Amino acid sequence: MNRVLGLLLAILLGCSLQTSVALGGEIQAETCNRLDKIREQKKLQLFNYLDRVRKRADAIRTDHVMEDFFILKNKYYHLQQQKTPSKGLIQTIETLKQKINEYYLRRYRLFYDILFINRDGDIFYTIRKQTDYHKNVFQGKLADTALARQLKKHPKQTFVDYQYYDVSDEPSSFIVEPVIKAGEFAGWFVLQCAINKINNMFTYEAGLGRTGEVFLVNEENYMLTDSRFSGDSSILKKSLSEENIEAKFEERAGHKIVTDYRGFRALSSFEVCQIADSEWLLIAKIDEDEIITEQYKKQRQPLQADLIELFRERTLHKCSEIEVDENPVVVDMDEFRKVKKGEMIGTFGVSTCTAVIISFPGKFAYLSHISNLDRIYGGNTTDLISHMLKRIKTFDIYKYERRQLQATIVANHFESVMNTINSLVDAGFFLSQIKFIYNGEAEYGRVIHDYMTNETCVRWLMDRESGKTVCQCASDIEPIGTVIKPLIGYE
Numbered sequence: 001m002n003r004v005l006g007l008l009l010a011i012l013l014g015c016s017l018q019t020s021v022a023l024g025g026e027i028q029a030e031t032c033n034r035l036d037k038i039r040e041q042k043k044l045q046l047f048n049y050l051d052r053v054r055k056r057a058d059a060i061r062t063d064h065v066m067e068d069f070f071i072l073k074n075k076y077y078h079l080q081q082q083k084t085p086s087k088g089l090i091q092t093i094e095t096l097k098q099k100i101n102e103y104y105l106r107r108y109r110l111f112y113d114i115l116f117i118n119r120d121g122d123i124f125y126t127i128r129k130q131t132d133y134h135k136n137v138f139q140g141k142l143a144d145t146a147l148a149r150q151l152k153k154h155p156k157q158t159f160v161d162y163q164y165y166d167v168s169d170e171p172s173s174f175i176v177e178p179v180i181k182a183g184e185f186a187g188w189f190v191l192q193c194a195i196n197k198i199n200n201m202f203t204y205e206a207g208l209g210r211t212g213e214v215f216l217v218n219e220e221n222y223m224l225t226d227s228r229f230s231g232d233s234s235i236l237k238k239s240l241s242e243e244n245i246e247a248k249f250e251e252r253a254g255h256k257i258v259t260d261y262r263g264f265r266a267l268s269s270f271e272v273c274q275i276a277d278s279e280w281l282l283i284a285k286i287d288e289d290e291i292i293t294e295q296y297k298k299q300r301q302p303l304q305a306d307l308i309e310l311f312r313e314r315t316l317h318k319c320s321e322i323e324v325d326e327n328p329v330v331v332d333m334d335e336f337r338k339v340k341k342g343e344m345i346g347t348f349g350v351s352t353c354t355a356v357i358i359s360f361p362g363k364f365a366y367l368s369h370i371s372n373l374d375r376i377y378g379g380n381t382t383d384l385i386s387h388m389l390k391r392i393k394t395f396d397i398y399k400y401e402r403r404q405l406q407a408t409i410v411a412n413h414f415e416s417v418m419n420t421i422n423s424l425v426d427a428g429f430f431l432s433q434i435k436f437i438y439n440g441e442a443e444y445g446r447v448i449h450d451y452m453t454n455e456t457c458v459r460w461l462m463d464r465e466s467g468k469t470v471c472q473c474a475s476d477i478e479p480i481g482t483v484i485k486p487l488i489g490y491e
Contacts, residue, residue: 035267042282067179073096074116074186100127145163147174160174175190195224195225215283256268296484303484306487312438351412361406361452411436446461455474
């Protein structure tokens with residue numbers, strides 16, 4: 001049993017040291033190295049905590065104060081079953097209980113609770129006196145707990161991994177220490193560990209940007225720590241992709257690009273750690289979209305000409321014009337408007353100007369028709385994009401919803417496109433959230449956006465005399481985050 005408990009510290013040795021082949025490309029390798037360092041720092045912090053837990057749990061084996069109280073209180077518990085104790089004995093026991101509670105605060109407050117369980121399974125004392133107090137661990141609802149099952153099957157095994165414990169209404173693990181008195185088995189000290197102490201270690205990590213996080217996963221594919229991106233607890237509630245997690249448990253350590261539980265591609269650094277008879281998967285990850293955008297921000301000036309050339313050479317995909325409402329909301333030049341009640345929104349005569357749509361698919365959309373007096377052209381009369389974004393961030397979305405925004409730029413020229421992209425990126429957009437509909441041969445375009453279907457359609461007038469038109473749809477165009485990959489060397 002001591003050997004098993006000792007494995008809490010042996011996690012330091014039990015974590016796999018082998019790593020899979022590094023992902024291709026300098027950017028991926030650099031990111032993986034950064035994730036490795038963050039994961040190692042978090043692992044060390046976790047190990048230090050587990051080492052303190054192990055040492056404090058070890059101490060109870062030779063703690064005569066706790067052992068004497070266990071034996072005395074157990075006898076008192078049996079006496080209560082037979083007759084009413086005397087007032088003097090009751091007072092003596094109450095004094096002892098008060099002293100043992102104070103002793104717990106001095107020496108064992110690292111643990112959420114300590115259960116005193118005799119060999120028959122009676123929980124004859126606890127520090128917190130919750131609903132398990134004076135119950136039998138092998139009877140009723142308690143018999144269905146991971147603790148009861150472990151004590152039944154492996155009475156000398158010392159670690160019960162985190163499971164939801166109804167008594168405390170939260171996930172708990174248990175370190176079980178058998179009590180041996182005069183060579184005879186008397187029961188168990190059960191030291192309850194709440195998950196919050198570990199969870200607090202994983203709430204934030206510097207160096208992981210807006211989309212990075214470090215978390216733990218158990219062998220059943222459930223998160224053992226909270227998601228950074230959810231207002232509700234994900235501990236033992238959020239089940240991750242079986243294919244993704246099982247592959248990592250099998251490989252033991254390394255790096256992967258996966259689609260994460262939020263549906264975004266992410267680079268991850270992972271390692272499996274052995275804790276007693278359980279294994280935990282430690283993952284540090286960050287979204288691919290953020291990596292690409294940060295690389296662009298570092299070298300945006302030299303990339304500008306090459307990016308414009310890619311836009312110029314892109315094949316024009318024609319599409320069918322979308323069916324338009326009888327009365328779409330129309331945006332005039334030098335203004336923006338919003339729709340949120342199922343209406344379509346549009347503008348006409350996009351030629352030397354630029355149209356910018358910012359939408360939250362299924363919820364709302366803004367469209368601006370920007371002239372060369374605007375900031376994105378170097379002017380100082382209007383700054384429509386900044387005004388749109390200020391309204392969106394103030395009135396329309398929560399901070400965690402910003403990733404859901406989609407931006408579409410429409411123009412038949414390049415005079416404003418780079419300033420528009422940079423304005424969006426500097427406001428927190430990833431390049432994966434931005435598209436550019438371009439047609440350099442068109443006279444002008446009519447723009448219609450349907451936020452309910454997340455489609456933008458541009459009908460370009462190609463020739464005034466013939467009236468020839470061509471339609472382009474945003475759904476046929478790659479996001480700028482995809483377009484720019486070869487320019488930054490992202491494989």
